Amino acid sequence: MQTFSRVQRNISDQTTLTTLLSLLGLLLLYPSMAAVYPLLPPLLGIVYVKWREAFYRQDYLRLVVWMTYAVIVESVWSLPLYGVWTVMLVTFTVFDPKITYLLRTPGSINVVSVVVFDLLYLLFLYGYGHLTHTKVIETDLILLYYFLVDIVGVILF
Secondary structure (H helix, E strand, O other): OHHHHHHOOOHHHHHHHHHHHHHHHHHHHHHHHHHHOOOOOOOHHHHHHHHHHHHHHOOHHHHHHHHHHHHHHHHHOOOOOOHHHHHHHHHHHHHHHHHHHHOOOHHHHHHHHHHHHHHHHHHHHHHHHHHHOOOOOOOOHHHHHHHHHHHHHHHHO
């Protein structure tokens, strides 16, 4: 009987393993599936809000996870590399102080931050396409769907 008690995992090992496997699923599976199935949105607005929360809490592991997710989404979707990081930093340094000064409730701050981030990223993609004389993104109703999913996702999570 003592052999089986030694084989059992510690509860902290189980939570670490669960966290690791869910992070691998998030980082590797979801962006690839979202590139294949257009109804799965890239969730970049939610990534921005979670990145900002991790930055304020000084949770550097989650900060790196969200930044890695953004790079993987960009590479899988053939978007300009580090564009999400650039728009994240611009939104965080320029617009977030003003948003948090004007609004007091965290829910409204998150919603307005997602709206600002998504619009700035869309402008960034159009500007990048104009500079490189390529069509980076197609204007479709699917972009409105992605925008609405980001807003609803931030409200729910």
